[in-house]
Amino acid sequence: MTPALRLHNVSATLGGHAVLRDVDLDVADGGRLGIVGVNGAGKTTLLRVLAGVLHPSFGTALIADGRGGLIDLRRLPNRERARRLAYVPQEDVTTSELRVGEMVALGRVPQTRPWARGGRTEHDLILGALDAVGLGDRINTGADQLSGGERRRAVLARGLAQQCPVMLLDEPTNHLDVAWQLELLEVFATRARTLVATVHNLDLALRFFDQLALVGWREGSDPTSEPAGIVAVGPPAEVLSAHHVDTHFGVGSVQVLHPGLPQHHLLIHPREDTSPA
Numbered sequence: 177m178t179p180a181l182r183l184h185n186v187s188a189t190l191g192g193h194a195v196l197r198d199v200d201l202d203v204a205d206g207g208r209l210g211i212v213g214v215n216g217a218g219k220t221t222l223l224r225v226l227a228g229v230l231h232p233s234f235g236t237a238l239i240a241d242g243r244g245g246l247i248d249l250r251r252l253p254n255r256e257r258a259r260r261l262a263y264v265p266q267e268d269v270t271t272s273e274l275r276v277g278e279m280v281a282l283g284r285v286p287q288t289r290p291w292a293r294g295g296r297t298e299h300d301l302i303l304g305a306l307d308a309v310g311l312g313d314r315i316n317t318g319a320d321q322l323s324g325g326e327r328r329r330a331v332l333a334r335g336l337a338q339q340c341p342v343m344l345l346d347e348p349t350n351h352l353d354v355a356w357q358l359e360l361l362e363v364f365a366t367r368a369r370t371l372v373a374t375v376h377n378l379d380l381a382l383r384f385f386d387q388l389a390l391v392g393w394r395e396g397s398d399p400t401s402e403p404a405g406i407v408a409v410g411p412p413a414e415v416l417s418a419h420h421v422d423t424h425f426g427v428g429s430v431q432v433l434h435p436g437l438p439q440h441h442l443l444i445h446p447r448e449d450t451s452p453a
């Protein structure tokens with residue numbers, strides 16, 4: 177089956193600094209892919225390449241063309257790309273001049289003609305996106321009057337309003353309380369056909385996604401001088417094996433079955449001290 181997105185032999189460079197090298201990745205159509213790795217490994221960079229907002233310095237980033245083939249993301253005009261995929265970055269600038277509803281309405285720009293904006297259908301759609309993140313009653317509030325977590329949810333609502341089959345979210349759960357962390361990922365999973373997100377919470381990553389890609393450095397390579405790559409990709413329970421978590425995150429871990437639910441959780445603990453007393 178044609179993947180929704182594909183990276184073929186991709187390298188990425190930022191400010192003249194090689195960040196990622198030799199990345200091959202298929203994002204399954206209809207799948208949920210989580211991207212994990214330590215700070216600075218290159219998760220955001222990988223997501224930006226998948227979103228077509230950062231072009232590979234080498235290799236190709238491709239998206240399904242809707243006819244069973246793949247097309248180079250570089251060849252898609254920005255507007256066309258924004259109809260196919262929504263990318264919600266980690267941080268977003270909010271301006272005091274915009275109301276929450278207006279900010280979310282920006283997500284509609286790729287989908288609508290200027291004369292179609294502002295109609296009843298568009299209003300209902302924006303309200304629906306805000307309702308989905310629990311902010312329906314804040315549609316007329318100034319965007320700068322929201323708390324950090326509320327602002328994060330409003331920015332995510334803008335991504336929902338874009339109504340794309342593929343959604344790419346950079347740390348969507350940042351700033352969110354525990355209930356919203358669970359709720360929001362489910363909202364996106366039901367509204368997007370294909371979902372890709374970076375996450376730091378490895379327990380959430382274990383439970384929520386059907387595939388994980390672990391970004392990091394192969395054993396023996398030097399993180400201070402060599403670009404990272406994808407060191408493991410597959411089912412979450414395998415990618416987050418105790419060995420991988422120890423090698424790539426520097427902590428001990430164990431996957432345990434929840435006593436009352438049919439799901440495994442990841443417990444993290446300090447590495448056992450194996451040095452001689």
Ligand SMILES: Nc1ncnc2c1ncn2[C@@H]1O[C@H](COP(=O)(O)OP(=O)(O)OP(=O)(O)O)[C@@H](O)[C@H]1O
Nearest residue numbers: 190191193195213214215216217218219220221222
């Ligand atoms: N504009 C830039 N110029 C040069 N290097 C950059 C630039 N932006 C990021 N980097 C470097 O690229 C590497 C990867 O950054 P990236 O933001 O992709 O990591 P990340 O895994 O998403 O990190 P985090 O978990 O902290 O968000 C880091 O070493 C970072 O310092």
